[in-house]
Amino acid sequence: MAGNSRQAGRSVTERALSVLTAFGPDADRLSLTEISHRAEIPLATAHRLVGELENWGALQRDSDGRYAIGLRLWELGLLAPVHTGLRGVAMPYMQQLHEQTGANVQLAVRDGLQAVYVEKLTGRRSTPIISRSGGRLPLHTTGVGKVLLAHASREEVQEYCAHHLSRHTPYTIVEPGRLVREIGGIQRRGFAWTTEEMTLGSCSVAVPVLSEGEVVAALGLVVDSARAEVGKLVRPLSRTAGSIGERLAETNRAKAGVE
């Protein structure tokens, strides 16, 4: 958070941003008092900044007086390359894969030591899943996470295995050596799977999305453990990831050509 421009205390911009930082997956509607508390700014300052952010459309006020992220900030966020590029290209293919398999389809990228879910497609008959677009999950507990970890640098894998193996179910892998061996297997096989390592009753399988030789995302399927036939899912999953990767490369080449 500390920038070069940080002198004595926080700049006004940083304070305004701290108001936005008060919001999170577990706190998407906040009162003015809660904002002031979470952003660590005085109530009067919070009041002024919230007013400016509301005027602009970054925040909106509920009928009960609480604030939430506004329509304009949502619109602006959707201009991010992860949405206009990756997600836009992948969606029709994810759609088709969902129709074909009936499974939950997920697309994720790595941000540091977490998997960020770019999109998920859930049917009304699919097994319930906890990921949501814009949400984050650990790397070692999910199929897409393991794929992304398997393509991180050796240093990042070591750092992750040494310090970040949180337990989520009795089946979560929390022994560094075991995870390192599994990552080796993922690198050789080209796909990852999990069995109830994040959520009891669910298992997942995932593959990397490669574009111009680089792993740019992971594509995964989540199904009910009882009905899981991981072997059958790998082939359609790999084919879809291949198509997405090719389409991304074409899009990039077209863009480079235009400029």
Add this chain to the structure above:
Amino acid sequence: MAGNSRQAGRSVTERALSVLTAFGPDADRLSLTEISHRAEIPLATAHRLVGELENWGALQRDSDGRYAIGLRLWELGLLAPVHTGLRGVAMPYMQQLHEQTGANVQLAVRDGLQAVYVEKLTGRRSTPIISRSGGRLPLHTTGVGKVLLAHASREEVQEYCAHHLSRHTPYTIVEPGRLVREIGGIQRRGFAWTTEEMTLGSCSVAVPVLSEGEVVAALGLVVDSARAEVGKLVRPLSRTAGSIGERLAETNRAKAGVE
């Protein structure tokens, strides 16, 4: 844009926000010079503000030195009620409708005199469409737009018909009287359609999504004009909109119960 807090010139928060406002659907990657120009702030100020916004994750820098909306702003935007509430509830139903009809499925809300697209589902075999989630289109040229306009206040309809009937194709309705009559028909029938009024080759049909007696969104299908059988699409569309509305009402009641 002018808030009560606007005194002499713009506040620092407003300047920081003006940097973000420089970005738009037609300008999602900008150089520092372009940002300074579009935000109407000196280059040195732009440089400082962009640095702060980049540190926080609101902006990210490309390999070619241009800026785009960052991952963190994208994540934050997805906390907006329009995404977590409406879009989250509607998606599995939209999914099913897409599988059933093979048509493009769209969900939109009204913001002033424009339709804001909350989500669209496009198959690889569906007719290409120009709407995108987070994008805006006029109200009088699309199916979802006409439905939303038909449920606006009488004053808003009059204002819209008097001043906003832009032409997009030879078939766009630009005569106020004709649009007012059509809106009456939509109110009676409960659904709207368009025939090549926004894009040549495409037609659409749409219905309102009602939750607890209020029109909260419009749900539409876009198909190839040549293969259009609007009559057949109205029934599955209405049924889906009904399910979404009921589920939204249940969700709202559950939330009210929790608090």
